Every structure is written in C-alpha cells, then in structure tokens.
Amino acid sequence: MSFEQKLLENVLQQISMGIVILDQDCRICFWNEFMQINSGEANAIDKSIFDVFPDLPRSWFKKKIDTVYTIQNMAFTDWKKRPYVFRFPTSRPMTGGLDVMYQNATFSPLTDEKGEVTGVLIMITDVTEVAEQTLQLEQLTARLEHEKQEQKKLIVKLEEAQNQLLQSEKMAAIGQLAAGVAHEINNPTGYVYSNMGSLGHMVNDLLAVIEVYEQQFEKVGDAAVRDAVNKAKEEYDFDYLKEDLVTLVNESKDGIERVKRIVQDLKGFSHVGESDWQLADLHNGMDSTLNVVWNEVKYKAEVQKDYGDIPRVQCIASQINQVFMNLIVNAAHAIEKQGVIKISTGLQGDMVFIRVSDSGSGISTENLNRIFEPFFTTKPVGKGTGLGLSVSYSIVQKHHGRMEVTSKPGEGTTFTIWLPVTQPEEEAGEE
Amino acid sequence: MFTRDQLDALQEIFNIAMGQGANRLARLIETFVVLSAPKLYSLKSQADPELSKRLGDTPIIATRQSFVGPLRGEVVIFFGMNGANELAELMGYSQDGGDAQRIKEELILDVTNILVGACITGLSQQLNFTKSSFSTPGLLVEGKTVAEALENQRLPQDSEALLVEIQFKIEAHAFFCELLICIANESIATVVTAVDKLLKGV
Ligand SMILES: Nc1ncnc2c1ncn2[C@@H]1O[C@H](COP(=O)(O)OP(=O)(O)OP(=O)(O)O)[C@@H](O)[C@H]1O
Ligand SMILES: [Mg+2]
Numbered sequence: 001m002s003f004e005q006k007l008l009e010n011v012l013q014q015i016s017m018g019i020v021i022l023d024q025d026c027r028i029c030f031w032n033e034f035m036q037i038n039s040g041e042a043n044a045i046d047k048s049i050f051d052v053f054p055d056l057p058r059s060w061f062k063k064k065i066d067t068v069y070t071i072q073n074m075a076f077t078d079w080k081k082r083p084y085v086f087r088f089p090t091s092r093p094m095t096g097g098l099d100v101m102y103q104n105a106t107f108s109p110l111t112d113e114k115g116e117v118t119g120v121l122i123m124i125t126d127v128t129e130v131a132e133q134t135l136q137l138e139q140l141t142a143r144l145e146h147e148k149q150e151q152k153k154l155i156v157k158l159e160e161a162q163n164q165l166l167q168s169e170k171m172a173a174i175g176q177l178a179a180g181v182a183h184e185i186n187n188p189t190g191y192v193y194s195n196m197g198s199l200g201h202m203v204n205d206l207l208a209v210i211e212v213y214e215q216q217f218e219k220v221g222d223a224a225v226r227d228a229v230n231k232a233k234e235e236y237d238f239d240y241l242k243e244d245l246v247t248l249v250n251e252s253k254d255g256i257e258r259v260k261r262i263v264q265d266l267k268g269f270s271h272v273g274e275s276d277w278q279l280a281d282l283h284n285g286m287d288s289t290l291n292v293v294w295n296e297v298k299y300k301a302e303v304q305k306d307y308g309d310i311p312r313v314q315c316i317a318s319q320i321n322q323v324f325m326n327l328i329v330n331a332a333h334a335i336e337k338q339g340v341i342k343i344s345t346g347l348q349g350d351m352v353f354i355r356v357s358d359s360g361s362g363i364s365t366e367n368l369n370r371i372f373e374p375f376f377t378t379k380p381v382g383k384g385t386g387l388g389l390s391v392s393y394s395i396v397q398k399h400h401g402r403m404e405v406t407s408k409p410g411e412g413t414t415f416t417i418w419l420p421v422t423q424p425e426e427e428a429g430e431e
Numbered sequence: 432m433f434t435r436d437q438l439d440a441l442q443e444i445f446n447i448a449m450g451q452g453a454n455r456l457a458r459l460i461e462t463f464v465v466l467s468a469p470k471l472y473s474l475k476s477q478a479d480p481e482l483s484k485r486l487g488d489t490p491i492i493a494t495r496q497s498f499v500g501p502l503r504g505e506v507v508i509f510f511g512m513n514g515a516n517e518l519a520e521l522m523g524y525s526q527d528g529g530d531a532q533r534i535k536e537e538l539i540l541d542v543t544n545i546l547v548g549a550c551i552t553g554l555s556q557q558l559n560f561t562k563s564s565f566s567t568p569g570l571l572v573e574g575k576t577v578a579e580a581l582e583n584q585r586l587p588q589d590s591e592a593l594l595v596e597i598q599f600k601i602e603a604h605a606f607f608c609e610l611l612i613c614i615a616n617e618s619i620a621t622v623v624t625a626v627d628k629l630l631k632g633v
Contacts, residue, residue, distance in 0.1 A: 063459075063522055067541070071455045073548035076567045081537035104567075 018086070018103075018124030021110065022049060024069055026062065029119055038088040038101065053086055061085075068109045068120045075107040079127050080134075091128045102131035178374075182263050189263055193256045200249050207242060262385055277423070280317040282354060283307050286343060289324040297332045301341045301358070308346035314422050319395045326388035327356040327415050333379065334360025334413060347421075351401070355416045362409035371405070392417075400424060433623070438471065440626050441593075444557045445469040449597050451556075452549030456599070459545065460521040463602035472594040481596060482509065482609060486577040493571040493580045494543040498551045500563035501621055504593075504614040506547045509577060510539055510607075517604045518542065536570060543568040546599065546610060558625040593619060 001009070012019055013033045021030040026049045036042060041052050050056055067075050077085055079102040088101040103124050110119040220226060232238075290303065297303065313320075331341045339359035346353055363371060370376045372393045377386030396403050401419035433441065449469050457464040470481070492510045497503075519538050544565070551563050572580045593614040600607045614622065 060522075064541075067459060067545055070459045071452075071545055071548045071552065073552055073562075074565050075541065075544055075548075078537070078540065078567060081533050081540065106567075 017126070018122070020049070020122040020124070022065060022120045022122065023118075024065065024120075026050060026065055028052070034124070035086075039086065055087060056085070064107055065120050068107050069117050072109050072111070072115075072117055074109070077103070077105040079104055079131055083131070085122075085124065091126050092132065096128065096132055098128060098132060098135070101126055102128045185259070185263050189256065189259050193260055196249070196253045196256050200253060203245055203249050207245070210242075262387075276316060276318075277314060278317055279312040280315050280320065281312055282310065282315075282320065282345065282352065285317055285321045286324050286345075286354070289321045289328065293325055293328050293332070296329055297341065300332045300335045300337075301339045304340060304342045306342065306344035308344065310345050310347045310352045311421055313352055313419055315399055315419065316395075320399070320419075323392040323395050323417060324354070324356075326392045327417075330388060330415075331356055331358035331360060331413070333384075334358050334362070336361065339412075350421050351418045352421060353416050353418050355414060357412060357414040359412045362411055362413055363405070363407040364409050368405065368407060372403075433473070436630060437623060437626050440630055441622070442469070442471060444554065444626070444629070445471070445595055445597075448553030448557045449550060451553035452546065453599065455549040455553075456545060460518075460601070462521060462604070465600045465602055467598035470596045472596065482611070483577050485598070486511075486609065488576050490574050491577055491580060492539055492573045493575075494539055494568055495571045496543055496547045496568040497566040498547065498563045499566075500555070501560040501618070502551065502555060502558075502563055502614060503618045504612065506543075506550070507571065507611045507613065508543050508546060509580065509609045509611075510542075511605070518601070518606045521601075521604075540568045540570070542608075546608070550597070550610065550612060558622065558629070560621075560625065593622065 012030075015032065016034060018034045018038070019030070019032040020028060020035055023029055028044045028047055028049055031044050036044070039052060041047075044052055049061070050058060064075050064077075084100055084103045085105045086103070088103075090096050090098050090101050092098070104127050105125070106123045108121045108123070109117045110121050112118050217226075217229065290297070328341065328343075335341075335358060341359075342355075342357040344355045344357075367376075367378065372389050373386070374390040375386040376390075377384035379386075393403055396417055396419070399419050400423060401417060404416045404418070405413065407413040446469060449466055453464040453466045472481075486509060489511060493507060494510070495505055495507050497505045519534060522538055522541065547568070548565065551565075555561070555563055593612075595610075595612040595614075597610045597612075598607065599610065
C-alpha cells in the first residue's frame with residue numbers, strides 16, 4: 001500500500017461516521033471501525049448485510065440499493081421518517097432518553113472508469129443528539145399545546161362562574177331592593193287593609209241604617225218633605241250609589257289583598273321573615289301546599305303523585321312550600337283547558353329531587369333563559385308578577401340545591417328541584 | 432434569453448433525458464411509466480397557471496430537492512395525494528411496519544430522489560456535463576392545493592430561470608406527479624454554451 005492509500009484507509013477507519021460498501025447482492029465489501037464497534041461484528045467482510053442485521057427491512061433496503069444501481073445516483077434516509085437504518089445502541093446511554101442511535105444515511109454509487117456502478121457506499125451519520133433535542137422540543141410543544149387547551153377550558157369555566165356570580169349578585173341586589181320596598185309598602189298596606197275591612201263593615205252598617213230610614217220614610221205624609229228627599233235621591237242617583245258603594249269596597253278589598261300577597265312574595269324573595277331550619281317531610285309539605293292551591297288546580301288538571309322513598313330533608317319548610325306552590329300554580333296556569341300535573345320525588349346519592357311536570361303550553365327557547373329573572377312574566381298585567389320563579393330560585397340556592405327546567409313548546413314543562421338531604425355544616429342554622 | 436434554435440435543441444435534449452429518466456424509474460418499479468412531453472418556460476409566471484390548470488383544486492404533496500454541480504437548481508414535485516399507497520407496494524414499503532403517514536412521507540421523498548436523480552443525470556449526460564451532487568430531498572407542503580403551494584414559493588414571479596414541466600404517470604395506477612425543474616440563472620449560460628456546442632456538432 002502506498003502512503004496515500006494507507007492515509008486514506010486510516011481516515012476511512014477513524015472517521016466518526018459509519019461507512020459501508022456493498023455490492024449489488026448486498027454483500028459487505030468494506031466497513032469501518034465505527035460500524036464494527038457499534039455492531040459488535042468483527043468479521044463482516046464478505047457477509048451479507050442481512051446476515052449481520054437480521055432485522056433490517058429486507059425489501060425496502062434491497063430497493064434502496066437497486067435505486068442506486070439503476071439510476072446511478074444518491075439516495076437518502078432521514079431520521080424523522082426512519083429513525084435508523086442499522087440498529088445500534090444509543091450514543092448517549094447515560095443522559096439520553098432514547099435507546100437507539102438515530103441516523104441519517106446517504107447511499108452513493110461507486111463507479112469505475114467506464115461509469116459502471118461497482119458498489120454502493122453507505123454513510124451513516126449519528127444524529128442522536130439532534131433527535132433528542134428535536135423530540136424534546138416536540139414534547140414540549142405538545143405539552144404547551146395541551147396546557148393551552150386546558151387553559152382555554154378553564155377560561156370558559158371561569159366565564160361560566162362569573163356569569164353565575166353576576167346572576168346571584170343581581171338576585172341579591174334585587175332582593176335588597178325588594179326587602180326595602182316590601183318593608184315600606186307593608187305598613188301602609190297593613191292599615192289600608194284593615195281600614196278597608198272596617199270600611200266594609202261601616203258601609204254595611206250605614207246601609208242598614210238607611211234601610212230603616214227608607215222604611216220609615218214610606219210613612220211620612222208631608223208632600224214637601226217627600227219631594228225634597230226624592231229630589232235629592234234623584235240628584236245623587238241614590239239607588240246606583242247604594243249598589244256601587246258595596247262593589248267599590250269589595251273591589252278595593254280584593255285589590256289591597258293582592259298588594260298584600262305581592263308584598264309577601266317580595267318578602268319571601270328577600271327572605272325577610274321566617275327562618276327555621278328543620279328536618280321536614282317534603283311529602284307532607286307538598287300535600288298541604290296542594291290543599292292551599294287546590295282552587296287553582298282542581299278545574300284544570302288531574303294531579304298524579306309518584307312519591308319515592310325520601311328521607312326527611314334539612315330545610316326551611318315554609319320556604320320550600322312556597323317553591324312548591326309557585327311551581328304548581330305555574331303548571332296550572334300553563335294548562336289552558338284540561339291537563340295533567342305529575343309530581344314525583346326520589347333520592348339520588350345525598351340529594352332528593354322533587355319534579356313537577358305539566359302537560360301545558362311549554363316555554364319557548366328564548367323565554368327559557370329568562371324565566372328565573374325577577375319580574376319576567378308572560379302573563380297579563382295583574383295575573384303574574386314574574387316573581388314566583390326567581391323567588392323559588394333563590395330559595396333553592398340558599399338551600400344549596402339547584403333547579404332544572406326542560407320544556408317543549410306545545411307539549412309541557414318539567415321543573416326539577418334538587419336539595420341536599422343535609423346542609424353543609426357552617427350554613428345550617430345560621431339564620 | 433434563448434434563440435429559436437437553442438430552444439428547439441433544448442426541447443430535444445429534455446425529451447431524451449426525461450425518456451431515460453422514465454425508463455430508469457420503470458426498471459426500478461418494474462412497471463411501465465408514461466411521461467408527457469416536457470414543456471419549457473423561461474418565466475415562473477408562465478409555468479404557474481399551467482400547473483394550476485392541470486392539478487386544479489386537488490390536494491397535493493409538494494417536495495423539493497436541490498442539485499449542484501455544473502447545473503444548479505432545484506426540482507419541485509407535486510404529487511397527487513392518491514396513489515401513494517399503490518406506489519408503496521411497488522417500492523417494497525408495504526411489509527415494513529410503522530405508522531402509515533411516516534411511511535407515505537418517506538416513500539414520497541424517495542420517489543422525489545429517484546425522479547430528480549433520473550432526470551438531472553439524464554440531462555447532464557445529454558449535455559456532456561460531469562455528474563451533479565444532490566441534497567437530501569425535503570417536504571415543501573402537504574395537503575394544500577397547487578395555487579396555495581405556489582404562493583409560498585420564494586421564487587419571484589418574474590425570475591428568469593429555466594423551468595421545465597413534466598408529468599409522470601404510472602401505467603394502470605392512480606399515481607401521477609408533476610415535475611418542475613428550475614435551473615438557476617447562473618447555470619443558464621453553461622446550458623447555452625453546451626447547447627451551442629451540440630448544435631455545431633450536428
Ligand atoms: N309550568 C310552566 N309552563 C309554562 N310556562 C311557565 C311555567 N312556569 C313558568 N312559566 C313561565 O315563566 C314565567 C315566569 O314565571 P313566574 O312564576 O316567575 O312568574 P309568573 O307565574 O308569571 O308570576 P307570579 O309571580 O304570579 O308567579 C311565566 O310568566 C311563564 O311564562
Ligand atoms: Mg308563577
């Protein structure tokens with residue numbers, strides 16, 4: 001060997017990349033130290049590459065070699081698409097996360113002076129370092145992306161929570177306002193109410209006295225007196241006055257009674273008033289509530305009860321009854337002619353549910369979002385105040401429960417109240 | 432840039448070179464390969480509409496590979512997304528395990544390498560040039576339309592490079608691709624000289 005040849009051989013052996021030369025049958029004609037060290041095969045020359053690397057994908061590799069022979073130019077492999085050509089242990093055994101050596105490979109034709117391909121030169125570069133870094137980056141990117149998604153979800157949740165907060169703040173504000181208004185109206189209403197009662201009696205008494213006058217008047221013979229009285233009666237339309245006075249007083253009584261009810265509702269809405277936490281039998285409560293509102297219900301609906309087995313529930317019974325009443329009255333109102341109101345109860349985990357379904361008109365989708373708003377009503381003036389459901393909502397919320405509604409316009413509506421059997425420690429008995 | 436005679440001669444050279452390329456590919460995959468007559472453009476803005484017209488709105492995979500030597504430039508290949516699987520079988524990839532997407536991409540890159548090698552080697556031989564060297568092929572875009580792919584090309588619309596458009600089809604298979612050979616300006620003079628030499632020799 002000449003000096004140059006020796007030098008060349010040395011360089012090929014020492015270079016820190018894998019160098020293999022194969023003939024067309026994939027027999028090894030040359031390979032350098034890098035290959036020898038990494039494969040552990042000392043006597044590779046003249047062996048088939050497939051014998052030295054039995055798990056080398058045969059048809060793929062053969063095609064690569066054929067490609068170089070056929071089109072007489074280079075071929076490549078990229079670690080991203082194919083991590084390695086020859087399975088070698090990683091070059092970072094201690095600090096790395098990969099267990100094989102990642103490789104880029106170049107296949108080049110070796111030609112003789114006539115231009116014929118005489119062999120394929122395979123050059124293997126160790127890219128484990130780069131692969132480690134790239135894969136780590138990819139993992140990092142994936143993790144960041146994942147975290148970003150999580151954050152997005154959190155933001156949505158936060159927005160929901162904020163909306164709920166706004167809703168309950170709104171409720172609280174309106175509650176305070178209502179409490180103030182209720183308080184202010186309560187006193188004058190009180191005396192107007194009792195005065196109206198007295199006035200009714202007085203009017204009746206007055207009319208009774210006049211009746212006696214009338215009877216005695218028949219006996220009066222003096223024409224001048226009779227004329228004067230009859231003239232006055234006519235002038236003031238006495239007969240009409242008599243009738244109207246009674247009607248007016250009755251209507252006013254009705255009116256002030258309605259005002260009283262509204263004030264009571266307002267008080268209920270703001271939880272002014274009764275406050276006894278107790279273990280209550282909800283079925284009892286429901287039954288007595290049904291009795292109270294029976295007049296509203298009996299001509300409209302058949303009431304079907306499907307009571308489940310539920311324990312006593314820690315609650316302020318009078319408030320819960322108010323909720324029941326609102327739901328039943330609403331259900332009755334929703335039924336135009338004749339229908340069914342179904343009341344069912346049950347226990348799920350540590351929550352009881354009370355479900356009131358009706359076969360009434362149902363609620364349109366755009367209204368469904370608004371029914372819990374105070375003063376939202378679709379009922380004619382004087383019939384609904386729009387407080388029933390918002391009062392119910394805040395009562396149930398105070399009980400750490402929740403209200404659900406499903407409705408199909410034209411088919412009916414179902415309200416479900418969920419209440420915890422026992423209240424969380426601190427809050428129960430606080431009021 | 433080119434005279435009529437030079438253009439005619441170049442067309443002839445490309446016809447032969449690409450024929451050789453197709454022939455090599457056919458031998459490799461043992462299937463008949465059909466190719467269109469190469470079309471020469473001297474401006475990118477001439478080639479683009481043709482390509483768009485031909486490939487329409489179908490999603491494509493585009494790859495690129497550079498060649499250096501007496502001829503310098505890049506080849507961009509547009510593959511139809513279909514037909515890659517059949518080619519995978521022809522190329523001996525199918526029994527090789529691994530995830531389908533990666534296999535498909537490796538295959539497309541290998542086909543790129545083969546086509547570019549065949550075409551550029553053929554051309555170099557026709558022009559009596561020494562051998563060219565090639566870079567590793569790479570993916571350019573995936574799943575977009577030609578119009579979108581061309582939009583992102585760095586090559587300015589009116590750059591004066593020699594562009595050659597060829598279409599390869601594999602007989603009886605859905606596979607097809609369009610090659611755009613872009614020869615850089617600085618190599619044009621070399622090409623002109625070589626063509627002139629050939630013309631004189633005739
Ligand atoms: N069961 C139901 N079926 C159909 N619509 C209902 C039902 N319950 C409530 N709604 C709708 O929700 C609105 C609000 O109900 P809510 O009980 O708060 O007020 P209201 O019944 O109108 O008045 P009130 O204060 O007298 O109860 C009603 O006006 C009605 O449109
Ligand atoms: Mg109501």
